[in-house]
Amino acid sequence: MSSGVAVDLQDMWIKFGDFVAVRDANVHINGGDFFSFLGGSGCGKTTILRAVSGFLEPADGKILIGGNDMKGKGPNERPTALIFQNLALFPLMKVWENITFSMEVRGASAGERRKRADELLDMIALSDQGDKLPSELSGGQKQRVAIARALCAEPDVLLLDEPLSALDLGLRHHMRTELREIQKRVGITFIYITHDQGEALTMSDNVAVMRTAVIDQIGSGKSVYDDPSTSFVASFVGMNNMFRGKVKSISKGQALVETNRTGNLLARITTGATGKLAVGDDAMVFIRPEGLHIAEKSAKSNTRIKANVRHSEFEGTSYNVFLEGDAGKEMKMSLVNRGEARLYEPGAELTLQFDATQAVVVPAGELASE
Amino acid sequence: MIKQPLYIRIGLALYLFMFFTYLIGPLILMSITAFNSASFPQITPWEVLTFEWFPKLFSDDRILRGLKYSLYVGFFTVILSVSMGLAGALMLTQIWPKLRSTYYTIIIAPILVPGVVIGISTLVFWAEINRILGFSADSYLQNGIFLSVLGQSTFIASYCMLVFVARLQRYDTGLTEAALDLGATHLQAFRRIQLPFLAPAMASSSVLAFLASFENYNTTIFTHQKFATLTIVLSQKVRYGIDPTISALAFIIVCLTVLGALIHEVRTRRVQLALANGAPVGAVTGGFKAPKFFAGNPAAVVLGLFVGAAVLIIGFAQVYDPAPAKQAYTDQKRAIQKKAIEAIQQKARDKVRERQMKGPKVFETKKGTGTGSPGKDSFGSVFKPNNLDEAAGTKKKKPVGVNPGKGAFGNIWKSDNLDKVAPKEKGN
Amino acid sequence: MLTNYFKTNGMVMGWGLLLLVFFWIVILIILPQIYMFNLSFHPHLPPPEMGGPKDFLTLENYRYLVFGADGNPDGYNKVDLLVFIRTLTAAAFVTILDLFLCYPIAYYLGQSTGGGFVRILVLLLIIPYWINEILRAFAFKIIFGDSGVINEFLMFFSVIDSPIDFIRANVALYAGLGYAYILLMIFPMYNVIESLDRNQIEAARDMGAPWWMIHKRIVIPYAKPGISSGCTMVFMLSAGALAAPQILGGPSSLWFTQLVYQWFNTGGNWPQASAYAIILLLACLVIVLSVMKLFKVNMGDIGK
Numbered sequence A: 001m002s003s004g005v006a007v008d009l010q011d012m013w014i015k016f017g018d019f020v021a022v023r024d025a026n027v028h029i030n031g032g033d034f035f036s037f038l039g040g041s042g043c044g045k046t047t048i049l050r051a052v053s054g055f056l057e058p059a060d061g062k063i064l065i066g067g068n069d070m071k072g073k074g075p076n077e078r079p080t081a082l083i084f085q086n087l088a089l090f091p092l093m094k095v096w097e098n099i100t101f102s103m104e105v106r107g108a109s110a111g112e113r114r115k116r117a118d119e120l121l122d123m124i125a126l127s128d129q130g131d132k133l134p135s136e137l138s139g140g141q142k143q144r145v146a147i148a149r150a151l152c153a154e155p156d157v158l159l160l161d162e163p164l165s166a167l168d169l170g171l172r173h174h175m176r177t178e179l180r181e182i183q184k185r186v187g188i189t190f191i192y193i194t195h196d197q198g199e200a201l202t203m204s205d206n207v208a209v210m211r212t213a214v215i216d217q218i219g220s221g222k223s224v225y226d227d228p229s230t231s232f233v234a235s236f237v238g239m240n241n242m243f244r245g246k247v248k249s250i251s252k253g254q255a256l257v258e259t260n261r262t263g264n265l266l267a268r269i270t271t272g273a274t275g276k277l278a279v280g281d282d283a284m285v286f287i288r289p290e291g292l293h294i295a296e297k298s299a300k301s302n303t304r305i306k307a308n309v310r311h312s313e314f315e316g317t318s319y320n321v322f323l324e325g326d327a328g329k330e331m332k333m334s335l336v337n338r339g340e341a342r343l344y345e346p347g348a349e350l351t352l353q354f355d356a357t358q359a360v361v362v363p364a365g366e367l368a369s370e
Numbered sequence B: 001m002i003k004q005p006l007y008i009r010i011g012l013a014l015y016l017f018m019f020f021t022y023l024i025g026p027l028i029l030m031s032i033t034a035f036n037s038a039s040f041p042q043i044t045p046w047e048v049l050t051f052e053w054f055p056k057l058f059s060d061d062r063i064l065r066g067l068k069y070s071l072y073v074g075f076f077t078v079i080l081s082v083s084m085g086l087a088g089a090l091m092l093t094q095i096w097p098k099l100r101s102t103y104y105t106i107i108i109a110p111i112l113v114p115g116v117v118i119g120i121s122t123l124v125f126w127a128e129i130n131r132i133l134g135f136s137a138d139s140y141l142q143n144g145i146f147l148s149v150l151g152q153s154t155f156i157a158s159y160c161m162l163v164f165v166a167r168l169q170r171y172d173t174g175l176t177e178a179a180l181d182l183g184a185t186h187l188q189a190f191r192r193i194q195l196p197f198l199a200p201a202m203a204s205s206s207v208l209a210f211l212a213s214f215e216n217y218n219t220t221i222f223t224h225q226k227f228a229t230l231t232i233v234l235s236q237k238v239r240y241g242i243d244p245t246i247s248a249l250a251f252i253i254v255c256l257t258v259l260g261a262l263i264h265e266v267r268t269r270r271v272q273l274a275l276a277n278g279a280p281v282g283a284v285t286g287g288f289k290a291p292k293f294f295a296g297n298p299a300a301v302v303l304g305l306f307v308g309a310a311v312l313i314i315g316f317a318q319v320y321d322p323a324p325a326k327q328a329y330t331d332q333k334r335a336i337q338k339k340a341i342e343a344i345q346q347k348a349r350d351k352v353r354e355r356q357m358k359g360p361k362v363f364e365t366k367k368g369t370g371t372g373s374p375g376k377d378s379f380g381s382v383f384k385p386n387n388l389d390e391a392a393g394t395k396k397k398k399p400v401g402v403n404p405g406k407g408a409f410g411n412i413w414k415s416d417n418l419d420k421v422a423p424k425e426k427g428n
Numbered sequence C: 001m002l003t004n005y006f007k008t009n010g011m012v013m014g015w016g017l018l019l020l021v022f023f024w025i026v027i028l029i030i031l032p033q034i035y036m037f038n039l040s041f042h043p044h045l046p047p048p049e050m051g052g053p054k055d056f057l058t059l060e061n062y063r064y065l066v067f068g069a070d071g072n073p074d075g076y077n078k079v080d081l082l083v084f085i086r087t088l089t090a091a092a093f094v095t096i097l098d099l100f101l102c103y104p105i106a107y108y109l110g111q112s113t114g115g116g117f118v119r120i121l122v123l124l125l126i127i128p129y130w131i132n133e134i135l136r137a138f139a140f141k142i143i144f145g146d147s148g149v150i151n152e153f154l155m156f157f158s159v160i161d162s163p164i165d166f167i168r169a170n171v172a173l174y175a176g177l178g179y180a181y182i183l184l185m186i187f188p189m190y191n192v193i194e195s196l197d198r199n200q201i202e203a204a205r206d207m208g209a210p211w212w213m214i215h216k217r218i219v220i221p222y223a224k225p226g227i228s229s230g231c232t233m234v235f236m237l238s239a240g241a242l243a244a245p246q247i248l249g250g251p252s253s254l255w256f257t258q259l260v261y262q263w264f265n266t267g268g269n270w271p272q273a274s275a276y277a278i279i280l281l282l283a284c285l286v287i288v289l290s291v292m293k294l295f296k297v298n299m300g301d302i303g304k
Helices: A045-053 A095-099 A101-105 A110-123 A139-152 A169-186 A197-203 A221-226 A231-236 B006-033 B053-058 B061-094 B097-112 B115-133 B144-168 B173-181 B186-214 B230-239 B245-276 B281-285 B290-294 B298-319 B323-357 B362-371 B385-391 B416-425 C002-009 C011-039 C060-067 C078-111 C116-129 C133-144 C149-156 C171-180 C182-194 C198-206 C211-239 C243-248 C256-266 C270-294
Strands: A007-016 A019-029 A034-039 A060-065 A080-083 A157-161 A189-194 A206-211 A214-219 A241-251 A254-259 A264-269 A282-287 A292-294 A304-314 A318-324 A330-336 A349-354 A360-363
Touching (some): A045 A189, A095 A110, A197 A221, A254 A282, A264 A360, B061 B144, B061 B230, B230 C243, C011 C270, C060 C078, C078 C171, C078 C256, C078 C270, C133 C243, C171 C182, C182 C211, C211 C270
Antiparallel strands (some): A206 A214, A304 A318
């Protein structure tokens, strides 16, 4: 199996009639990466995948796989294999025939195919299930057959379209680990589509976060979480408390933002937002629930927030406290259970503090819908 | 379900009974006439049980030729209309949404257009094409089989299309994409993935197309030219001069239809039952166990009875010889006739005597003789010309059908029967 | 757009599909109809004179249906017009007959739980449909003929003295036509009624609605697409029937299709036959479309 084939999208546009499904996408995917496209439904992530696999032709721009332009090549001529959202196992073929379909169409003999099928069935721990029909397998088994079928085609790039979405929660977590292991073992490039940020963050080397038709940010899971480029990414990836305001001053990579109700807040300007904020601009400050603490006396006023408790929950490892936030919005604070924290009564007024390096500020913009 | 009041249930039962009498009764009556020796298809008066019409049917050249043409036309019609119907259905799933309803209206329209119109338009159109191309009047474009296939396929393809559309609605196009993605060509993906999925629809639309073609009259009557299909031959026979060979054919067709329907029902029921019991698919298609086969499957029981009855009848036909009974019947009839003639003569003599005595009262008495007597039903058809023929003892038919040694079915089952007709055809 | 089409189907499949659909729609459906339409405006000429000076567009063939031959003393072509109107009314009559006959059975089958008995009933429904049209008509000839089953039966019990001429009275024809298309009436209705939630009927009954009210307010409005689909099929097919009228029709009562047939085969007058065929087609379409409009039903419901 070849390993490490890079995929490049260059200035790629995809249109359906007048409707722009993907706008000017520029992505470089390293060879051998586990790369995820993360976004809500209808954002165009599946469209990108279908363009890479050859079911759609971009209206403009290029798709390169291993440096070769894929223009005009059909899905059957590209070194990619796609795992469909509903898996699309052939219902009338036995499991082993399903797995080796790619060999069948190349004219491989039945014996050859059977041998290869047995190897792959061993790999996915379904050794004795080859003669069954897909309808006789469980959800997780079907999943593995679909992976084996795609790998049997010996693709340079494996494309996965939300393959875990049909599984129940426990199985989904299990399959995450399994997928990641398979990827490490075969060493080829995986491109993974999901709307589940947990999947994207745990499995991927790099993540592209998509807003409607546009890629907002590309980076490692950590950078997407800690250093969002846009308000959309900040609000989409993980829980975040948001405060609107105007930039009052900027210094040393930090901005002081004047908010309507919460006073002035000091926050770090993210890498992606650097240079895009000026004094007087509308801005958004984001603070993670785990970045908020009960204020100590020494806290400076521009890293302090006053708020009333609405209600709180006990979660074992932590307490979640929900507070009345900016413009009546709910604000969440997460307190690690170290023994001294406690549940707060509704209505209690708390003073909270945060670390200015953990709060981020980006230009005001679109938010992920709740 | 709420229990219905008694009068509604009785009414329903009565209605169902009458409805199905209307539906099935004519077919049963028609089938029965196939076994009456009377030379006109009739139930009453019942003469003698006979099987002679079957061998007669199988030695009727026009019917056999018609059957052959029907099979030709049916074969090509199935191929053409199933492929056009399939293409039409596949296109329906892909065509631009704006055009879809117009397109659907066009391809569904042939079902609603009267067959006569399709027949005429096909004929005049191809005659014109033939003229424009400068071919002679007996070119292939004017061949009855060619025209019939085209005419019939025009609307039969619409039926096939409906069958395919119903099936395609459940097809996941992702399967084709998956195959393409795994390196298959479009043709491979179609042949290996979509076609097997459509196989049940192919089968049922082929059967549908064949039956529709086989029984088509309205279109074929215009397009058949020299190649009269079975249905055309039948219609001519029914319109001009009927004898019970048609009943015999009807009986065979009814039996084949019932058999086909039962087999189909038994198979679907078996699959359903097996699936309901949670059996894997593989177990359904293979293996045959008699008790299990019949369990919970009324159609299977009926099928069993049906096949049993068929074996009995054929067996009976092999040993049954209607000749003595027929002779007896003929004798009896002749006796009755003789009596009737004598009676008439007697009456006539009486009348003469009466007239001699009373004068003008002749007509009254004559009327009384004709219709009022108690033996009316057997006299009813005495005066039909063909009856007299038989009564006169014409034995012309006998050698054909009744052959005691071989049984009444004669040589129907001989394989060379069809071939015998075939060589004559080459001239056409 | 077309490139996308070839992308989803590939070249071979794409062209194959296009070709087949083109052949069907253009060569088999549209062009013959257009040519027949065109032919109906031409005079009846022997082949050598076609396209010659005597070949001009004329309404003569249509005029003939209304006014008859030139110098017709009546002024109108009474015979043909009468046949035309009688065919349409008789077809409507057969349709209504079938509707009343089939609605109860469709309702019964559609609402039953589908046991073995019902399956056998459905089978019994289907079987007559697959028997040849000619043979079905033939069966009715046996039943209704002068020495047919019914006459013999009635005369045996001395209900009547001489055979009733069912053929001349068109009883045989209506019975045969109604019989021929029963299935086409039942199945569309059955398919729709089957999908009606039984709870709706129970709910209506629970609220005290009598049975006729349940049908009027719940079942029939719901089954409307099926009813109109069935009626359309039965009407079009009986108006366009040829075999049954030829076999079962009385000597004095022609069916319009028989006129077409006569012009075509006996008369050899193709343009005139085409004109009559066009009139039949248009009349049927107009009637069906206006009835569909009246009951607000779509074309898409037909053929389900």
